[in-house]
Amino acid sequence: MPELPEVETIVRYLQLGERGHFAIPGRSIIDSKLLWERTLAEPSPSAFKKKIIGQTIHKVDRRGKFIQIHLSGLVLLIHLRMSGDMRIENDHKKDKELPLQPHDRLVLYLDNNLRVAFNDTRKFGRVWLVDDPLKVTGQLGPEPLDDSLTPETFHQRLHQHHRQIKPLLMDQHFLAGMGNIYTDEALFLARLHPCTPSDQLTPQQSDTLLTAIRNVLREGIQQNGSSIDWVYRGGNFQNTFKVYQRTGEACSTCSTPIERITVGQRGTHFCPVCQTLDLWNP
DNA sequence: CACGTCACCTGCGTGC
């Protein structure tokens, strides 16, 4: 489910709640419930409970695909992996607690009767409670939407590797936030074959690629993310996919059927005519 | 260093 735009959508939801209700900044945490132990990467379940109770939520932001909930001196980091989601709701009326949902893995109880649930069907998601978020996010590459990443730097970084462009873009050490959907979409916009060696891009192609990446991410954020599971949140990006999961459909540019191949063990969608692999390009 | 394979998990769509 979540790539950068979906994580950004969730972060905004945690910051603002819905229609002005359910915002979590300013609240304090009065209890926690861990329903699946392996969800918690760090620290131990008992230390987690002890440390998190009494903490105040100061702000929520994002680094790559990590949600960062800044507390009083500690930071709660959440990675949604494939199927994670966050939900804020009214916990109880009087003494009766609302039943939890299937696949809820961790629940935080706030001081105003709200509860925040981390729900994760496939159990791949992870949560860390640490003093220094860089312990977890320190090795991430640059934020693609940050202006400090210039086209020149991006081009240089591409040329520091000799790798297929798609797996490189999805490598979180190289760039933080790209996933399978947005990478396929960006490569289509930039007219680059997913297997193009990263050090063969011309400065012009690198520039076009960075612009394409920023365009798909911004569009994704504007549409509140992509997935089917996100419809309730207003996510709409799936309706704008040009290649992802459109195998066999006509390319929007040249009408050639979109192809699906496997690159780096991931399903990869592209137009074989618009996205040619020219290994001899100047 | 680049790349392949497997592991971690559950659920859904497809085709027999």
Added chain:
DNA sequence: TGCACGCAGGTGACGT
């Protein structure tokens, strides 16, 4: 209807 199979938005540990 039942069932096997392939596939899924991510990542990290290994082996070559």
